[in-house]
Amino acid sequence: MKAAFAAIIGRPSVGKSTLLNTLCGNKVSIVAPSPQTTRNTIRGIHSDERGQIVFLDTPGFHDSEKKMNRYLKENALSALQEIDLVVYMIDPTRPAGVEEKTLMALLAPRNRTTIAVINKSDLPGARIEQISELLRSELDPAELLVLSARTGEGTEKLLEVLYSHAPEGEPFYPPEYYTDQEPGFRASEIIREWAVNRVSQEVPHAIYVEIADMEEREVQTSAGETRYKLWIRAFLVVERESQKGILVGKKGKLISEIRKGARKDLEKIFPHRVELDLRVKVNPKWRNKDPLLKRLLS
Ligand SMILES: Nc1nc2c(ncn2[C@@H]2O[C@H](COP(=O)(O)OP(=O)(O)OP(=O)(O)O)[C@@H](O)[C@H]2O)c(=O)[nH]1
Ligand SMILES: [Mg+2]
CATH class of the missing domain: 3.40.50.300 (P-loop containing nucleotide triphosphate hydrolases)
Incomplete structure (x- = not known):
């Protein structure tokens, strides 16, 4: 091998x-x-x-x-x-x-x-x-x-x-693994992908995603069965109010498209129905803040 x-x-x-x-x-x-x-x-x-x-x-x-x-x-x-x-x-x-x-x-x-x-x-x-x-x-x-x-x-x-x-050796991961990313990181990347693909110029670079909450919740179906859904509350964070305006879009159209698209992709990788609460907020000049960069980029 x-x-x-x-x-x-x-x-x-x-x-x-x-x-x-x-x-x-x-x-x-x-x-x-x-x-x-x-x-x-x-x-x-x-x-x-x-x-x-x-x-x-x-x-x-x-x-x-x-x-x-x-x-x-x-x-x-x-x-x-x-x-x-x-x-x-x-x-x-x-x-x-x-x-x-x-x-x-x-x-x-x-x-x-x-x-x-x-x-x-x-x-x-x-x-x-x-x-x-x-x-x-x-x-x-x-x-x-x-x-x-x-x-x-x-x-x-x-x-x-x-x-x-490649050198001879034993596999590092079980054969069914195709990535080792944490669920929270994968969720944030999927949301970021939807956002960066809908904006241009400097805006893609100004975005990061913060997952505020992510948990499995029980839901009772009408037939009395217990199912689970994955509940995610996340923020698209940008550097300026003008960028926030772009991401939200007219009457919230763009953020709603990003939310729907990301939700669909999240459901492809997680085993449950996904509910996504997605908002935009501003963190001025975040790209100059070392502790945040360390957390996001390490
Ligand atoms: N036509 C064509 N487009 C490609 C091909 N590979 C990648 N692209 C396009 O090139 C662009 C950049 O692709 P990525 O895979 O994000 O490139 P990357 O090298 O990972 O970019 P960074 O993460 O920014 O360094 C996207 O629009 C892709 O669809 C290819 O083989 N053919
Ligand atoms: Mg890349």
Whole structure:
């Protein structure tokens, strides 16, 4: 049996979380078109007769001195500490920038296998030849693959390659596990995904989710049976009143759509009916508050 930890690393929006979900066959990590969606290291687990690979999805690597970005970068780099394999992902529809070079330089001196993955092969205008050349000269990966995390094309081949490079070992988790996230964290991420996908510009970055209460409650059906429902009270927290206005929407339309969408997705992962009480509140300049950032981003 093979068993390995593999970190998925790359710039924001290259498709790391999409790949994690495709590889694990389940929605594990949230996805959005805006950059820096992933804020924590998210574990997704793949198991089959070959063994087990535990994937670490990481925040997009972005060089910036803003406080929150420093935490995100720290999260991404600390995922490199105790892993066997690195999946370095690149988006060939965007020019490779300084961040790509910085990242490749960081990954180059290593005692672990690095697999380079060119994603979004389904899109026209992908500069696959140029990017392959850059990867070979700057990173010299053990393998170089082209795939589409969204359609799944090429992802089986990636698993094959990863298992072939993985060390022998016993699985870390039972085979039916596909993630190790706490229920409260998963709930907050699902709510955040619905919110960040409905707003644009600076608003996605200004949102975090606070779960105020989450509990299973007994309900009696008309037939006298006892059922359970999951009751969640949560807040979408933003930095400014204007952002609150955007999230609430005209006559509360947007917040109501977010609440309904999130409730449906929550019911897909929790075994009970879900009741979601969702409100918006303001926490000015929260992205500059170290204790909060530590709690949210560790
Ligand atoms: N066409 C296409 N789009 C993709 C593919 N993979 C990801 N995307 C899209 O790219 C955007 C970013 O995807 P994510 O998976 O959130 O990217 P990420 O690298 O996790 O981003 P951060 O968490 O912000 O670092 C989303 O709109 C995805 O739907 C792909 O293979 N093809
Ligand atoms: Mg992500």
